[in-house]
Amino acid sequence: MTSKASFIAGLPKAELHLHIEGTLEPALVRQLASRNKIPIPDAISSLTSTSSGYTFNDLTSFLAVYYPNMAVLLTSTDFFDMAYAYLTKAHSQNVIHAEIFFDPQAHTSRGVPFSTVISGLRQAIIKAERELGMSASLIMCFLRDMSPEFAMATLTEALPYKDYIIGVGLDSDERQNPPAKFAAVFARARQEGWLVTCHCDIDQQDSIKHIRQVLNEIQVDRIDHGTNIVEDASLVELVKEKRIGLTCCPVSNSVVTKDFKGEEILQLLRAGVKVTVNSDDPAYFRGYMNENLMKTMDETDITREEIVQLQRNAFEVAWISERKRERFLGLLDSHAK
Ligand code: HPA
Ligand code: ZN
DSSP: OOHHHHHHHHSOEEEEEEEGGGGOOHHHHHHHHHHTTOOOOHHHHTTTTOSSOOOOOSHHHHHHHHHHHGGGOOSHHHHHHHHHHHHHHHHHTTEEEEEEEEOTHHHHTTTOOHHHHHHHHHHHHHHIIIIIOOEEEEEEEEETTSOHHHHHHHHHHHGGGGGGEEEEEEESOOTTOOGGGGHHHHHHHHHTTOEEEEEEOTTOTTHHHHHHIIIIIIOOSEEEEOGGGGGOHHHHHHHHHTTOEEEEOHHHHHHHSSSOOHHHHHHHHHTTOEEEEOOBSHHHHTOOHHHHHHHHHHHSOOOHHHHHHHHHHHHHHSSSOHHHHHHHHHHHHHHHO
């Protein structure tokens, strides 16, 4: 291992932007399809005949591969296996805390009960806590290309499992699906005591407008992606003042947009914004935490101290108890000495 790689590998890390359905590696898709006696999804079966892998170049074309692959997830054991595979991988990269997105509507809309989804994911987290000493929690995302009524019904369905879910988010196709469409859903989520984050994907048609909505109307605690704030100094100030974390995903950016936004990430970090680096959908974009940090280090002039600062930001904006935060920051500090 190069000294850069071992520096990154050794850092205690938090991952705050990770879609559990985005960790379905092709081998696991095949295994689950075979176990459930269902056909291998097209995107996977065509993988063998080409060497170039998945083909997508923007968010919409990525989602067109992403959702059909989920057909292999049917039982709580399937959800458990997917989540435990991710947690094991993250642990091997020294991720000590993970906040994991899941998309219940992508499953309930296929007839898989909410209870099946959450019980499998929850069991994997319990096992990772016990056997790997990892800390992890779940963030329930609403699909923004579906109706606010369906989102609200999903919120209601989740109430019996409230203690298993730390907060709620908003993902899927942002085109013509502004955050304000879900204002009532997020207001209710807040009333229920959930923390709130929303995707503001990179270079969308109305990126700035949507970022304003999540800050002013939805009143988010974090923003997923969100680097387009660099275009507006007043937004940078607002995000800084409110200490809102941005969960950036360089490898994912490099696949769904023209570039990986390394300069923007660095500019915001240097301006004092609580920027973090994460993996998003690592099986699809082919990069877990270490690969994302490595890309940032290889392709910008970021210093080692600033890489440590990215991790400090992650622990600072993580949705964890103050006791845990102190412990994790202590681990980071003793490593960075
Ligand atoms: N953006 C929006 N929806 C998503 C993403 C993303 O990066 N990953 C999985 N669903
Ligand atoms: Zn995402």
